[in-house]
Amino acid sequence: MSRVCQLTGQRANNGMAVSHSHVRTKKLQQVNLQYRRLWWAEGNRWVKIRLSTRALRTVQKKGLGAYAKELGVNLAKV
Numbered sequence: 001m002s003r004v005c006q007l008t009g010q011r012a013n014n015g016m017a018v019s020h021s022h023v024r025t026k027k028l029q030q031v032n033l034q035y036r037r038l039w040w041a042e043g044n045r046w047v048k049i050r051l052s053t054r055a056l057r058t059v060q061k062k063g064l065g066a067y068a069k070e071l072g073v074n075l076a077k078v
Helices: 053-062 064-071
Strands: 013-018 024-029 033-040 045-052
Touching: 033 053, 033 064, 045 053, 053 064
Parallel strands: none
Antiparallel strands: 013 024, 033 045
């Protein structure tokens, strides 16, 4: 499974590692993904989902159903 947030679709970012001598080398900045078992009130069941920690904070603020609806994600298929 690729490292992609199932709610927001966030994935790795290409960046540069800059040394003290300013030599630049490519590096990947991965998304901080977590497996979480969240209660989905509208579906009346638990949903096991892989999401970024930033999305997890937003879920705690807005609620899982409201945030998924805002992003256009169907939780019944997860």
